[in-house]
Amino acid sequence: MLSRTLVRAAARPSLRSASAPSLSRAAHDHAHADSNAGDVFPEEGFNAPFWRNGVIFALSLALVYRLTPAASADSNEESPITKYLAFHMPDKQLWVDRSVKHLEMAKQAADDRLLFQEAESSKVKRIKYPGVFQQASPNFAVGSQADLSDLVIKSERDDFAFGKQESAEDDE
Secondary structure (H helix, E strand, C coil): CHHHHHHHHHHCCCCCCCCCCCHHHHHHHCCCCCCCCCCCCCCCCCCCHHHHHHHHHHHHHHHHHHHCCCCCCCCCCCCHHHHHHHHHCCCHHHHHHHHHHHHHHHHHHHHHHHHHHHCCCCCCCCCCCHHHHHCCCCCCCCCCCCCCCCCCCCCHHHHHHHHHHHHHHHHC
């Protein structure tokens, strides 16, 4: 059946003529309609199951609170809610231990942050490959390069000594 439809479509002359507008143009000539125009939504209100269940839960919670015996001022007995909470809460020492551990970790993080903030970069930028001074470029003519025969590469000790000399000069 599918093959018959394909044969008919191939044998049929084209419906599109030279005077007919193109499909993409025709689609853009009309105002765009809302894609949800045909959808029908149920009426919203407070009779949804969510609200019904919420009201039932609140009423049952108020009823349980009213019916449970309250602890009187002269007796040492606790209410059932207090007993339940005390049973399921971890002991106080666990929270103290957690707080102390958190404080120690916060102190360590602050020390690390301070260390990185106070770090200074070296005053002399080190070259990873000092042999680059010996290489010549084919783009320069002979004699156009700088004379690097008296070049002295500083060591880190010289770098730190330079910083100390500057601070000594600033103090004077």
